[in-house]
Amino acid sequence: MTSLYLMVALSSVGQSSGWASVPLSVAPVVRDGLLTHPNHLIVKARNEKDAARLVGRSGRLVAYYPQIGYAVLWLPSGDVEGMKDRLAAARPDTQPGFDSLKRVAYTPNDPMWPDMWHSRLIKADKAWDLSLGSAGPVVAIMDTGVKTDHEDLAANMWVNTDEVAGNGIDDDANGYIDDLHGFDFALGDSVPDDVNGHGTACAGLAAAIQDNALGTTGVAPRARIMAVKSGLDNGYFYDSANIAGYLYAADNGADIISCSFYSDRVVPAEEAALDYAWSKGVLPVVAAGNDATSIPYYPGAYRNVLSVGAIDQNANKIWWSNFGSWVKVASPGTALRSTSANGAYTTGFGGTSGACPQVAGLAALMKGANPGLTNLQIRTMIEDSATSYPVANPLFASYGIIDCESAVKVALGLLTPTPKPSAVFWANPIGRENRFVVVRGRGLDHPSITAQNQLGQHLQVTKARDSLEIRYFGAQTTTITIRDGSTVLLTLNNGTASRSWTPGDWATTLAPLTGGYREALAQDGNSVVAGRRSNGEIRLDCVVNAINTPRALQVFYRRRFTGLTANTNERVLAYDWSSGSFPYGNWVEVHRASMGTNWANARIQISDPTRFIDVTGNMYLRIITDTDIPTGGTLEIDRLNLTH
16 A cells, blocks of 8 residues: 555644654554554543553553643554544543544646636545555557647656667667657557547546646546557548557556557457456456447457446436446546647546546556556446446446545455446247357356246256356256345246247437337337437337357347327338448348337348358348428337347
8 A cells, every 4th residue: 555644734732742753644544444543542531541441462652632631642553443443442431443544635736727617526536635646557548549748647667777769779679660669550660650630639538647737637547558559540440450559568567458449350369358458457447439339349248348338427328338237337538638649738638438447547547546456456446436327228337436535445455346237138039949048248247146847946047247147957847036134136038939039238329218229128008218319200229149159140130119190100220240341331131110099010031141141140230210290209129139
């Protein structure tokens, strides 16, 4: 733990002569969740002699204050808690308490601080009251480069001390020549400069210098910034540059990688590079994306990353932020103050691009406060200490909004977070075959999580923090119930189909939406309800996860419209991966019908599903109407399943 110091001014009235021999500039210890002096008790005493009697043989009286009738006792550190308990039992009138530590409420002198609402919303200033971190942690800003000589960044730039700058030699034999502050993988040189400006703004949000009377401050004001330029000056990122950047950061000492870029294309080599970085102890923090969709974007939806959505000044989800079961936490993402590539500052940076480096900065701040933390511990602490966002459909960020103060308290051992309640977001599939169910959710590693079939027999469960795999024998299992203790998280029925998949994440844009996976799972009167967009249409997207069959599929779809005065055309489309990466490829119509206000079923045959399924087993479906929906009109879906 970083040593903290308390400065006090005391009157000499009533002060014991022993005070000066007991300095306060000692490292505190944690007791009952508080930073406390290792040797002091503060007690109420009738007089100075009474106080001296209370201290016992092993201690001494530091001070007695007759004005208020309290004394400070010094005890060997191993006796402090025991003496407090004994006095509380034998002499409750003494009101014994620890000598707890306080710090001045921290306010940086950086001139843009008063306008940095985003840092106060996530309680970064309260976290700095506990720790300012250290120069040990390294945040790799993997972006369009960094202006390494910026007045608010230069002193915090990571320096490769094993490299001699400008001599044209790979001094440290890491494969890169003259990589003093990082490397440019976009252009293939040792100068990771920033023409675009995106990366410099991200660097400032993560780790701009504090208390230099200049500009802004980062969440981790003492951390080091490694400039990993993988983005071209026009803001586009080739996979090959990203992969090299991940590996460079992992092999050259980065603790955190901040990635404010995204696409929908799964790249197995990219995921392998991120898994490698994770295995080296690195925590990748990744922007969720800005397309107002729950369709999973990458690298944010890979397993070994911490994905970040964006909130506004009122701690509400910003309409354009991506969301869904794969987004873990959220942070401010609009009107952000930060550093700019022209050497000055911006007041309008935003997007999940801006939310991401704030979370990366928090991770570095925690690592600086407690260097022994692992990447898994930091990620878990950030998630469990987050302020829960209302769990609604559609789901936004499964763990909530980051809370820097609470996260640093957890890192320092001052707070034990309450793990978020376990929840299941989707599960696929259950059927008659000898298979397993894939489950995604939150808090699924609890020891009390079990899965049983309809006979009450326990099934084999492989647990992870956000997922389960449940093995079952199809012929003997018609129902699977997932419980956390006595609480039922989800019940699945296999019906008559050999396999069945239900969409996990649902989305619409600029229109109301309620319901999701559970509402579409069964024909039970509970519905997904999508509202009308401003152009008069209803458009509803959903993601069917973990499809692992090449066989023909059938979509069963039960729905109705409300508020119509005449029938409307509805179309169901599937995204065609063979035509290009989302969103640059084509949506293919697989169903069209004229629909009114009565419940009706549709069965849609998809004879060649492979063209519609990405390499992770995801299929994207879209339901869209004509632009003649009256104001207030809705589409209700009681059930939507894919079977074969």
